[in-house]
Amino acid sequence: MSALLPAMGLLLSAAMLVAALMAVRGRRSLPISILAAGLVSLLASVQFLLLAAPDVAMTEAAIGSGLTTFLFFFILARVRHD
Amino acid sequence: MTALLDLLGAALLAAGSAFLMFGALGLLRMPDIYNRLQAGTKATTLGTLLVLAGAACLRPEWWPKLLLIGLFLLFTNPLSSQVLARAAHRTGAPRSPLTRIDQLEERGGGGS
Amino acid sequence: MTRKARDLAVLFATLMLFWLLLGGGFAADSLLVGALAALLIALLFHDGLSFFTELRPTPRALAAGVFYYGYFFRELLRSNLRMAAIVLSPALPISPGIVRVRTRLKSRMGRLMLANSITLTPGTLTVEIDGEWLYVHCVTLEPGDTEAATAAIATGFERYLEVMYG
Amino acid sequence: MTEIALATGFLLILIGLYGALTNRNLLRMIVAFSVANTGVNLVLVGVGYLRGRAAPILDATLPAAEAPARIIDPLPQALVLTAIVIGVGTTALMLAYAYRLYLTRGTLDISRLRELKW
Amino acid sequence: MIRRATVLLLLLGLGGVFSALLFGYTPDDELNRTAAYYAGQTVRDTGAANIVTAIIVTYRGLDTLGEVTVLFLSAAIVGLVLAHGARAGGARRRPIPPGELLETGSRLLTPLILLLGVHIFVNGHLTPGGGFQGGAILASATLLLLLANPMRRFSHRLIRLLESLSGLLFVLIGLLGLLLAGGFLDNRILPLGTLGELTSAGAIPLIYSLIGLKVGAEFSSMLAALAETQEP
Amino acid sequence: MVEGLLYLTAALGATAFLLALGRFIRGPSAADRVAAFDVLTIISITGIVLAALAEGRGIYLDVALVYALLSFLGVITVAHYLERSV
Incomplete structure (x- = not known):
């Protein structure tokens, strides 16, 4: 079982980098950027769990990935006609 | 006895993640959003339930929390895909050319 | 009370x-x-619902609940096997469509459970619910008489849910 | 694990800063900042990780007497927990200001806001 | 063009620093002195099973007070900025009905989500989680209610009352610690109990619950303020 | 045997993760990406359960519960946004 967690970590890292690139590239539409940033945060949360930090993982999932994404979408709905 | 339970649990885990894989494959292969949601919802729900059941076999003392996660998923997962399908239909998401009939379209647009 | x-x-x-x-x-x-x-x-949250809120407190309803879950899990497994067969076949044999299905259920919990069950069972996904009509997306729609074919989508679960919630 | 986390975190910081510095849309800049923020958190937690040790929560499988030999450093975790919470506060503030700016100027493009040019 | 080159140069420099840090990093085998202190003494000092919680609530309690204050300030400023920025008049769009399924579902799930939030912050000293996470989950329940019915209005007085009351009690417990025990926010004003039980670790569950309520109220007021601004 | 099956589980889960990530990258619409996001969250729950089994710590399951909640709320938020953006 010892090789399992680092392998998962590597997979997550690769996915996070891809999602981060999607988030900052300007050509995609804004909702997709925000979703990609949410995905980075979500995967970071699993990564925290693998780094033996369940407290941080839960905080990142509930606050970093959850609330932040919701706030972004709330504001986006209000500045949409740009 | 425990060895048998362990084996059962591991088999359930593997079956569950096989269903997850089918679901993700369907998500990738299907032609439009409704069919993707179909594949995604069903397979991930059953897959996760099987994984949780497998974990409960491997670690019997965790069953209350695993049951709770399963129940929660059983209610939220179909609900979220229904809401998403409705939103997609309202925004006029493209349907696959294979679609034979759309009686919701015939009813006429959004508001209920 | x-x-x-x-x-x-x-x-x-x-x-x-x-x-x-x-x-x-x-x-x-x-x-x-x-x-x-x-x-x-x-x-x-006095308007909060619970899984048991509108459940009828009769032994018959409880029995129906047990049967309902048995039927539900069987259907869930069947639907997944079918979906796996579709996804794995190279030709992707689908003929989707959105059809409407009438339901007799009145209670809110019963209707929610019905919609959820339809979503999780063979090749169907509830898209919209409007009064007594459910709009259901099907992956493989049989050619021919849609009315008769679609009526079967809901009745399997309605049979139990009607006894449970009314 | 530590190396993976550190490398990912550093790369995320760079990607986030790149996005924040090259995009012109304010909302995009805020998104890029939140990516960089995640990267910083990942680096900090990664530094606290020690190979083969468990999470700093004692229970039946981890009695208090064995704790110093078996748990990882709890301090970075407490720090990062704080950082995440403050991070959402600052993000909310940035978003509110961006919205206000949009209402008064009608745009989110920073190159059209003269006073902010550098 | 020059700007982009400058940015790339800056990032390249930063990348150099980072790679130097990465390759120069040698993992420790032992905890450093501070961490070893926390690992060894936490149970004796505070009786909390979750050492991270013990650090946040007791050892670094003053920082947490500051953190909660910062969060309060940012919520207040968001409310202020949005309240003055609300678009006056304008054609309001016909509200879209939320759909029966989501409405029923939200009525079913909101109580459960709230209870999950309470469980997370009440058990902050035993399991992962605590006031901040639990508060965020309480706010998620608010969000679910808002999404199921966008026209819903929350009682601002109730939210504000909850927030100021929990903040006040938090400071009061801190001062009690100064009077009865070793210092500000010392948790030993209540008995430490046995490790692993709900009523253990002195005042930590109480303080973290108050933090949870306060954080939940703050995030909820932020979301409610956002929802009340008009959509274009 | 049990060990092998666990590795098989991890491998299948990783494949599922990559496939769903592929849908997330390809899109094309935001709704497709949200569907992929949902599936990725659910696959992460499996990942968390596996990590909990590997480390033998039941307390990790609390995080999985938060994830189940999060996937639901995220989808609802984006659906709400999409419905109002026609």
């Missing part, structure tokens, strides 16, 4: 069950804190 008080009691009981499953155990302090929190939440 008035209906409102009964709903409140049912919600409170459900929340306590949830608390116990969350891992409180039967220690006195944990039970006390859980009861306090559950009571506050139940009072604050």
Whole structure:
């Protein structure tokens, strides 16, 4: 079982980098950027769990990935006609 | 006895993640959003339930929390895909050319 | 007991069950804190529903519930096997369509459960619910008489849910 | 694990800063900042990780007496927990200001806001 | 063009620093002195099973007070900025009905989500989680209610009352610690109990619950303020 | 045997993760990406359960519960946004 967690970590890292690139590239539409940033945060949360930090993982999932994404979408709905 | 339970649990885990894989494959292969949601919802729900059941076999003392996660998923997962399908239909998401009939379209647009 | 008080009691009981499953155990302090929190939440959300709110308290309804879950899991497994077969075949044999299905259920919980069950079972996904009509997306729609074919989508679950919730 | 986390975190910081500095849309800049924020958190937690040790929460499988030999450093975790919470506060503030700016100027493009040019 | 080159140069420099840090990093085998202190002494000092919680609530309690204050300030400023920025008049769009399924579902799930939030912050000293996470989950329940019915209005007085009351009690417990025990926010004003039980670790569950309520109220007021601004 | 099956589980889960990530990258619409996001969250729950089994710590399961909640709320938020953006 010892090789399992680092392998998962590597997979997550690769996915996070891809999602981060999607988030900052300007050509995609804004909702997709925000979703990609949410995905980075979500995967970071699993990564925290693998780094033996369940407290941080839960905080990142509930606050970093959850609330932040919701706030972004709330504001986006209000500045949409740009 | 425990060895048998362990084996059962591991088999359930593997079956569950096989269903997850089918679901993700369907998500990738299907032609439009409704069919993707179909594949995604069903397979991930059953897959996760099987994984949780497998974990409960491997670690019997965790069953209350695993049951709770399963129940929660059983209610939220179909609900979220229904809401998403409705939103997609309202925004006029493209349907696959294979679609034979759309009686919701015939009813006429959004508001209920 | 008035209906409102009964709903409140049912919600409170459900929340306590949830608390116990969350891992409180039967220690006195944990039970006390859980009861306090559950009571506050139940009072604050008096329009909150619970899984058991509209469940009829008759033995027949309970039996129907058990049968319902048996049927539900069988259908869930079947639907997944079918979906796996579709996804794995190279030709992707689908002929999707959105059809409408009539339901007789009136209670809110019953309708929610029906929509959820339809979503999780063979090749169907509820898209919209409007009065007595459910709009259901099907992956493989048989050619021919849609009315008769679609009526079967709901009746399997309705049979049990009608006894449970009415 | 530590190396993976550190490398990912550093790369995320760079990607986030790149996005924040090259995009012109304010909302995009805020998104990029939140990516960089995640990267910083990942680096900090990664530094606290020690190979083969468990999470700093004692229970039946991890009695208090064995704790110093078996748990990882709890301090970075507490720090990062704080950082995440403050992070959402600052993000909310940035978003509110961006919305206000949009209402008064009708745009989110920073190159059209003269006073902010550098 | 020059700007982009400058940015790339800056990032390249930063990348150099980072790679130097990465390749120069040697993992420790032992905890450093501070961490070893926390690992060894936490149970004796505070009786909390979750050492991270013990650090946040007791050892670094003053920082947490500051953190909660910062969060309060940012919520207040968001409310202020949005309240003054609300678009006056304008054609309001016909509200879209939320759909029966989501409405029923939200009525079913909101109490459960709230109870999950309470469980997370009450058990902050035993399991992962605590006031901040639990508060965020309480706010998620608010969000679910808002999404199921966008026209819903929350009682601002109730939210504000909850927030100021829990903040006040938090400071009061801190001062009690100064009077009865070793210092500000010392948790030993209540008995430490046995490790692993709900009523253990002195005042930590109480303080973290108050933090949870306060954080939940703050995030909820932020979301409610956002929802009340008009959509274009 | 049990060990092998666990590795098989991890491998299948990783494949599922990559496939769903592929849908997330390809899109084309935001709704497709949200569907992929949902599936990725659910696959992460499996990942968390596996990590909990590997480390033998039941407390990790609390995080999985938060994830189940999060996937639901995220989808609902984006659906709400999409419905109002026609």
